[in-house]
Amino acid sequence: MMQVFNELILYLFFMWGIIYSEIDRLLDARHDKEEQLIIAKSLVKKALLQFYFDWKTRGEYDGYSIFEEMFRRHARVLIGVAVEVRDILPERVTNDLLSIVSNMKTLAGEPIHTADIERYKKLSDECMSDVLNMYESFEKDLDQ
Numbered sequence: 001m002m003q004v005f006n007e008l009i010l011y012l013f014f015m016w017g018i019i020y021s022e023i024d025r026l027l028d029a030r031h032d033k034e035e036q037l038i039i040a041k042s043l044v045k046k047a048l049l050q051f052y053f054d055w056k057t058r059g060e061y062d063g064y065s066i067f068e069e070m071f072r073r074h075a076r077v078l079i080g081v082a083v084e085v086r087d088i089l090p091e092r093v094t095n096d097l098l099s100i101v102s103n104m105k106t107l108a109g110e111p112i113h114t115a116d117i118e119r120y121k122k123l124s125d126e127c128m129s130d131v132l133n134m135y136e137s138f139e140k141d142l143d144q
Helices: 002-028 031-057 064-085 090-107 118-144
Strands: none
Touching: 002 031, 031 064, 031 090, 031 118, 064 090, 064 118, 090 118
């Protein structure tokens, strides 16, 4: 159990490090609008893909408490990303991120997995679908 905890801590430092290094680049480029746009797009896509990969590589027998913590952890990351890109990217990007965060917090905050496991699976699948769809269509949607 302690090894799992230590691995989780190392993963968190790694994940936060990547996201926050991108946020630092974004702040450094505040006078170059084109560079800001490139970095903001990259930041959103990295945060979405990290969450999606974290979910897809979860253990088959991990407990729901691990899933709930995963949702909470990535919700905090996506909120931070939404704050940093809100004035650079279209408002709908922030709204889409916050919609995903809302779903994540629902999954993390309610004991629905004990009351209705099928509903939990459906909601988590929908959340992951939203994340993957946003990631895959992100560049195309911004160009419209």
